Amino acid sequence: MKRWAIEREVIEAINESARYSLPNEFLCLLRAEKGVVTELILLPGTISGESHGILDVNMAPISFGVVGSAHSHPGTCNRPSDADMGFFNSMGGIHIITCEPFNSKSWKAYNSSGEPIDVDLV
Numbered sequence: 856m857k858r859w860a861i862e863r864e865v866i867e868a869i870n871e872s873a874r875y876s877l878p879n880e881f882l883c884l885l886r887a888e889k890g891v892v893t894e895l896i897l898l899p900g901t902i903s904g905e906s907h908g909i910l911d912v913n914m915a916p917i918s919f920g921v922v923g924s925a926h927s928h929p930g931t932c933n934r935p936s937d938a939d940m941g942f943f944n945s946m947g948g949i950h951i952i953t954c955e956p957f958n959s960k961s962w963k964a965y966n967s968s969g970e971p972i973d974v975d976l977v
């Protein structure tokens with residue numbers, strides 16, 4: 856099975872954006888090069904709400920290298936919701952969820968089936 860790696864700066868950027876977005880969710884796409892997630896892609900059509908981030912997939916830039924998504928959960932649960940599961944299934948292979956307090960230990964990575972996966976930090 857493919858094992859993903861992610862740059863530390865990407866996690867930091869997700870957590871920073873998540874903090875800034877409170878009380879709403881933060882949501883973005885992830886771009887990778889050769890299995891290493893290196894970049895966040897912010898979407899103009901993203902609607903953040905207190906209940907759940909809604910991603911307008913039609914607004915997603917058609918760009919090579921999009922491998923998944925990242926979003927935040929206000930609160931301390933970083934497990935995917937039912938809506939998350941459906942979304943994970945519809946795209947990509949790596950999905951990050953971070954929760955409060957949005958630090959290096961509060962995030963988790965999931966595959967498109969919503970199962971937790973181990974990733975390497977680089």
Ligand SMILES: [Zn+2]
Nearest residue numbers: 928935936939
């Ligand atoms: Zn969620």
